[in-house]
Amino acid sequence: MAQTYTISELSEQFDITARTIRFYEDQGLISPRREGTRRVYEERDRVRMKLILRAKRLGFTLSEIRETLDLYDSASGGEEAQGKFVLEVINQHRAILLQQQNDILDVLQDMKNVEQRILNKMKSPEQKV
Amino acid sequence: MAQTYTISELSEQFDITARTIRFYEDQGLISPRREGTRRVYEERDRVRMKLILRAKRLGFTLSEIRETLDLYDSASGGEEAQGKFVLEVINQHRAILLQQQNDILDVLQDMKNVEQRILNKMKSPEQKV
DNA sequence: CATGACGTTTACGTAAACGTCAACATGCCT
DNA sequence: AGGCATGTTGACGTTTACGTAAACGTCATG
Numbered sequence: 001m002a003q004t005y006t007i008s009e010l011s012e013q014f015d016i017t018a019r020t021i022r023f024y025e026d027q028g029l030i031s032p033r034r035e036g037t038r039r040v041y042e043e044r045d046r047v048r049m050k051l052i053l054r055a056k057r058l059g060f061t062l063s064e065i066r067e068t069l070d071l072y073d074s075a076s077g078g079e080e081a082q083g084k085f086v087l088e089v090i091n092q093h094r095a096i097l098l099q100q101q102n103d104i105l106d107v108l109q110d111m112k113n114v115e116q117r118i119l120n121k122m123k124s125p126e127q128k129v
Numbered sequence: 130m131a132q133t134y135t136i137s138e139l140s141e142q143f144d145i146t147a148r149t150i151r152f153y154e155d156q157g158l159i160s161p162r163r164e165g166t167r168r169v170y171e172e173r174d175r176v177r178m179k180l181i182l183r184a185k186r187l188g189f190t191l192s193e194i195r196e197t198l199d200l201y202d203s204a205s206g207g208e209e210a211q212g213k214f215v216l217e218v219i220n221q222h223r224a225i226l227l228q229q230q231n232d233i234l235d236v237l238q239d240m241k242n243v244e245q246r247i248l249n250k251m252k253s254p255e256q257k258v
Numbered sequence: 259c260a261t262g263a264c265g266t267t268t269a270c271g272t273a274a275a276c277g278t279c280a281a282c283a284t285g286c287c288t
Numbered sequence: 289a290g291g292c293a294t295g296t297t298g299a300c301g302t303t304t305a306c307g308t309a310a311a312c313g314t315c316a317t318g
Contacts, residue, residue: 006264006265007264007265008264008265017306017307018264018265019306019307019308020305020306020307022266022267023305023306027305036313036314037265037266037267037313037314038264038265038266038314039265039266051239054232054235054236055236057188057228057229057232058188058229058232058233058236059186059187059188061304061305062304062305063304072243075243075246075247076243076246083247083250083251086243086247087244087247087248090240090243090244093236093240094237094240097233097236097237099186100186100187100229100233101230101233103183103186103187104187104226104229104230104233106183107183107184107187107222107226108223108226110180111219111222111223114201114204114205114215114219115216115219117204117205118204118212118215118216119216121212122212135294135295136294136295137294137295146276146277147294147295148276148277148278149275149276149277151296151297152275152276156275165283165284165295166283166284166295166296166297167284167294167295167296168295168296190274190275191274191275192274259318260317260318261316261317261318262315262316262317262318263314263315263316263317264313264314264315265312265313265314265315266311266312266313266314267310267311267312267313268309268310268311269308269309269310270307270308270309270310271306271307271308271309272305272306272307272308273304273305273306273307274303274304274305275302275303275304276301276302276303277300277301277302277303278299278300278301278302279298279299279300279301280297280298280299280300281296281297281298282295282296282297283294283295283296283297284293284294284295284296285292285293285294285295286291286292286293286294287290287291287292287293288289288290288291
């Protein structure tokens with residue numbers, strides 16, 4: 001066990017280019033082990049990539065993602081004093097996500113309306129209202 | 130009635146700069162009436178701005194937003210033949226939004242976990258596992 | 259051993275989404 | 289008439305998130 005992956009395996013899995021993965025490393029988002037100069041990705045790296053791409057799909061910038069992952073890691077670690085601060089940040093992020101949930105529901109509803117207008121028009125095309 | 134707004138009123142309402150609004154106009158996202166050289170925004174422009182910003186919060190690019198708004202408008206208009214096409218596009222967009230809904234739920238769950246770890250650590254700080 | 263396939267760094271290019279002047283017009287207040 | 293707020297159009301600058309090439313190392317395989 002102890003599955004590992006090459007950069008091209010990982011890029012294939014997530015359907016991104018190797019360039020992108022290296023770029024994320026430059027930006028401090030992931031830091032895979034090295035075997036000589038080659039990058040070796042382990043399961044935890046893969047999980048991290050999944051988190052990164054998820055956050056990206058939600059519109060967060062790479063630096064926001066990096067900061068957040070670092071912060072959550074530090075909370076997982078031992079930075080005792082920062083506990084309250086991390087909780088605050090989490091709540092800020094939660095607010096953004098809830099806002100997005102609402103936005104999505106609104107847009108879905110708009111789409112339903114447009115869809116209905118189209119379907120109606122296809123049934124009875126001569127309606128000029 | 131027939132409320133109208135200046136560019137600065139609108140920028141204030143939506144908490145964006147006038148520059149941004151003019152830029153959106155350059156990109157064909159809104160086209161307010163002119164009174165002389167001054168831009169005059171009416172209610173429908175305001176609604177459109179709201180749609181634009183909502184889509185932006187969901188991570189869509191300006192050109193995607195422009196295309197989509199144009200498309201929905203055309204469906205509202207009379208481009209009969211494109212009906213089926215518009216319905217397809219709507220379904221593609223819907224798939225993206227549903228993906229985002231899942232992403233949000235996943236992230237919210239992750240945040241809950243981190244939160245719990247912090248709270249536990251604050252209760253009993255000496256646990257080294 | 260040479261020839262891919264795969265990996266590496268370095269560097270420059272680019273599209274998107276504005277910010278930031280500059281330089282000017284226009285309305286209205288005193 | 290003077291002055292100030294508010295508006296306008298360029299034009300150039302900036303950041304983000306990579307793409308794209310150049311130039312080279314390394315390993316397996318015919």
